[in-house]
Each structure stands twice: as C-alpha cells, then as structure tokens.
Amino acid sequence: MRKVGDVGWLDKPEPQCGPLDAVIRPTIVAPCTSDVRVAAGWAAPRTDRILGHEAVGEIVQVGELVTRFKVGNLVAVPCVTPDWLAPGVQRPRTVGHDTEEEGSFKFVGYKDGVMAELAHVNQADANLALIPDGVTPEAALMATDMMPTGLRGAEAADIQFGETVVVIGIGPVGLMAVAGAVLRGAGRVVAVGGRDVTCKVALEYGATDIVRHSSDADELTAQILQCAPDVDKVIVAGGDAATLAAAVRIVKPGGIVSNINFYDQAASLTMPLVDWGLGMADKDIRGTFCPGGGAQLARLLQLIKHGRIDPTKLITHRLQGMDALPEAFDLMSQKPPDLIKPIVYFD
Numbered sequence: 001m002r003k004v005g006d007v008g009w010l011d012k013p014e015p016q017c018g019p020l021d022a023v024i025r026p027t028i029v030a031p032c033t034s035d036v037r038v039a040a041g042w043a044a045p046r047t048d049r050i051l052g053h054e055a056v057g058e059i060v061q062v063g064e065l066v067t068r069f070k071v072g073n074l075v076a077v078p079c080v081t082p083d084w085l086a087p088g089v090q091r092p093r094t095v096g097h098d099t100e101e102e103g104s105f106k107f108v109g110y111k112d113g114v115m116a117e118l119a120h121v122n123q124a125d126a127n128l129a130l131i132p133d134g135v136t137p138e139a140a141l142m143a144t145d146m147m148p149t150g151l152r153g154a155e156a157a158d159i160q161f162g163e164t165v166v167v168i169g170i171g172p173v174g175l176m177a178v179a180g181a182v183l184r185g186a187g188r189v190v191a192v193g194g195r196d197v198t199c200k201v202a203l204e205y206g207a208t209d210i211v212r213h214s215s216d217a218d219e220l221t222a223q224i225l226q227c228a229p230d231v232d233k234v235i236v237a238g239g240d241a242a243t244l245a246a247a248v249r250i251v252k253p254g255g256i257v258s259n260i261n262f263y264d265q266a267a268s269l270t271m272p273l274v275d276w277g278l279g280m281a282d283k284d285i286r287g288t289f290c291p292g293g294g295a296q297l298a299r300l301l302q303l304i305k306h307g308r309i310d311p312t313k314l315i316t317h318r319l320q321g322m323d324a325l326p327e328a329f330d331l332m333s334q335k336p337p338d339l340i341k342p343i344v345y346f347d
Contacts, residue, residue: 001049004041007329010048012112015120019065022124024057024077026114028141030343031325031332032079033171034108034262035115042265044109051329052115053079053107054144056137059128060118068125074137076301077114079145080104080292081127096289104292115325129297134305141343142172142311143300149260149290150176150237151300154184156288157233157258161185164231166224166250168192169213169238170202172314172341173260177235179309182206190228192220197338201313217242221249231255241267248283249275256284317342 001007017023035051059073069075082089086098096104106122107113121127131140150173159165165186167177170193181189182205191202194213202210211227214220220243224231234247236259247257249272263269276283303309316339319328328342 001039001046001051003047004045005039007039007051007326010050012048012050012116014118015112017061017063017120018122019063020123020125021063022059022066022069022121022128023061024055024075024114024119024121025060025117026055026057026119027074027347028056028137028343028345029115029325030054030141030145030341031115031329032145033332035113035329036333037262038108050112050114050116050119052113053105054141054146055114055119056131056141056144057114057119062124066124069128069130074131075128076131076140076144076297077119077121078127078129078148078292078294078297079107080148080290081106081122082292084123084126084293095292102289105290117322125294127292127294129294129301132301132305135301136312138315138343139304139310139312140301142314142341143297143304145290146172146314146341147176147300147309147311148296149173150178151180151183152288152291153177153235153237153258153260154180156260156286157181157235157256159184159186159233162187163233164188164190164228165233165235166190166192166228166231166247167202167207167235167237168220168243168247169236169261170198171238174198174235174237175201175205175314175340176311177237177260178202178207179205181233181235183303183308186233188228190224190231192224195337197316197340201340204313217246221246224250233258236261240264241269244285245270245272248272248285251283253277253281253283256286259285259287260289314341315343316340319344322346
C-alpha cells in the first residue's frame with residue numbers, strides 16, 4: 001500500500017529481529033478483504049505499508065530469548081499477534097485488544113504485513129505455531145484468520161446442543177462460522193448467502209438450509225423467519241449496519257447475536273427498539289474479534305489434524321509466485337462468482 005487507493009510493489013529494509021521476536025520467509029500467503037479495505041482507506045490513511053496478515057512460512061531468524069522455535073521451522077502465523085506483556089490482554093475476552101482497541105491486529109494496523117520476502121513476528125514464543133504432521137501448509141494457512149474468526153463467532157454465540165442458528169454472510173469467515181456452529185452442536189443451521197459456490201460449501205460444512213441473501217434488510221428478515229421462525233442464535237459475518245439490526249429482529253428473546261463483521265466506520269446503527277423489547281428482551285448483542293496467539297492456533301491445527309474440519313474447502317484459486325500477488329489481491333477486491341479464497345505460493 002503506497003497510499004490510499006494505490007497498491008503496488010515496495011522496496012523496504014529487511015525487518016529487524018528483537019530478542020523475543022522472529023523473522024519468517026513466507027511460503028504461502030492469502031489476501032483478505034481486510035487488506036482490500038485498508039488499501040482503500042477503511043482505517044487511518046497509511047503510506048508505504050506492506051499488506052497481508054495470513055501466512056505460513058519458514059523461520060529465518062529468532063531472537064536470543066526465543067526458546068520454542070528455531071531457524072528452519074515451518075510455522076503458521078496468526079493474524080492477531082498480541083503484545084502479551086500489555087495489560088489489555090490480562091482481562092477476560094480482550095486478547096485482541098492489547099494496547100488499544102483491536103491493538104493486537106498489528107499486521108493491519110500497526111506494522112508491515114506478510115506479503116513480502118521477509119516478515120517480522122513479535123513475541124515469537126507466544127505468537128507462532130508449529131505445523132504438525134498431518135496438516136498441510138494450505139490448511140494451516142486457513143487457520144491463521146478464517147478459522148479463528150469464524151469459530152470465534154460460534155463461541156461468542158454460546159451455541160447449545162440442538163439450537164437453531166442463522167449465519168448471515170457466508171464468505172470464508174461465515175463458512176467457518178457454519179462449521180463452528182455444527183461443531184458446537186447446533187441442530188438447524190441456516191446459511192444466508194448469495195453465491196452458488198459459497199452456498200454449496202456451506203451445505204458441505206453442515207448447513208441444513210440456505211436462504212439467498214437480500215440487500216433489503218426487511219426482506220432478509222422476512223425470508224429468514226419464513227425459513228426458521230424460532231431462531232436461538234444469529235452470527236453476523238457480513239452485510240452492513242442494517243444487517244445487524246435485522247439480526248436483532250430475527251433472534252428470539254433470550255437469544256444471542258454474535259457479530260464478527262467489520263462495518264464501515266462512517267456507518268451508524270439504528271437499533272429496532274421494539275424488536276429489542278425497548279431494551280428489555282434479553283437479546284444479547286456481542287461484538288467479538290478474532291482471538292490471537294500461537295496457543296489458540298495450535299488448538300485449531302489439532303481440529304484439522306484429527307479430521308474435525310477441513311478448511312481447504314475455502315480455497316478456490318491457487319496462484320504461483322510472488323508476481324501473482326496483484327492478481328490475488330484483485331480477486332479479493334472484485335470477488336468473482338467462483339471465488340471464496342485465493343492463495344499464493346511463494347515457493
């Protein structure tokens with residue numbers, strides 16, 4: 001990202017490795033919608049910033065205080081790499097917010113990312129995970145952002161056995177939310193999406209019903225309630241502020257709306273107060289964030305290793321070589337009908 005709206009190649013100095021840190025050579029990366037949004041000025045304007053926060057790679061340097069990793073290890077890099085010494089991570093449910101709100105999402109907000117020949121990882125012992133035998137690098141790559149974010153949506157929804165769950169927005173994160181809802185024991189899972197490729201994969205991950213997404217929030221609400229009139233939990237993984245309001249209408253009293261969607265910072269939420277029981281309907285709204293660190297990533301890799309989930313179903317486009325990064329970035333920006341997730345092999 002050379003400046004807002006201008007994405008291209010940059011030459012930058014090699015990253016420096018601190019005593020607790022590591023430098024990796026990325027071997028596979030995946031662009032994300034967040035990269036596209038940052039490049040378009042979605043967050044604070046940035047100049048000369050390397051994009052990318054989804055990577056697996058080979059360690060080429062470790063700091064003198066690193067004990068768990070060594071040069072040559074193939075590792076997965078979580079998209080959220082907290083400063084584990086910051087007070088912000090020492091409170092329940094705040095791993096993503098170390099020094100400030102979303103402060104742990106450093107590759108997007110505060111430092112150069114992984115779409116480069118070399119990338120820096122802070123506090124390597126706490127922020128990297130070895131890729132175990134039985135897990136392909138491609139699968140591990142999907143566990144760096146798509147899996148933890150989607151599964152976090154299911155966790156925050158506190159899904160109980162047999163409940164009816166609606167997942168609105170079934171891009172790669174929403175598809176992982178579908179899989180997470182199934183893993184947590186949901187009975188009926190309604191996936192709301194508009195593209196054939198994602199609807200097909202949602203069914204493969206265990207969705208029981210498909211509702212075609214409507215951009216009109218009232219129509220969307222009516223479609224979902226016609227399909228499933230008794231909704232216990234809603235996971236919002238796409239849409240706009242009106243979509244979140246629709247989720248409040250859809251969920252029944254005592255239910256939970258779990259939001260893992262980013263919204264335009266210029267948007268405002270209008271709460272449907274009658275549907276929220278004038279504030280007293282016992283409908284919880286939980287806005288949550290991708291958890292960070294190597295320990296949670298290692299747990300996700302065990303889900304893959306033991307066949308509980310196959311995140312490679314998300315990968316629809318495989319490109320070769322660093323020179324293919326612009327094409328992959330454009331794919332995430334344009335989102336053609338056959339796309340879920342592109343990846344780029346550097347080796």
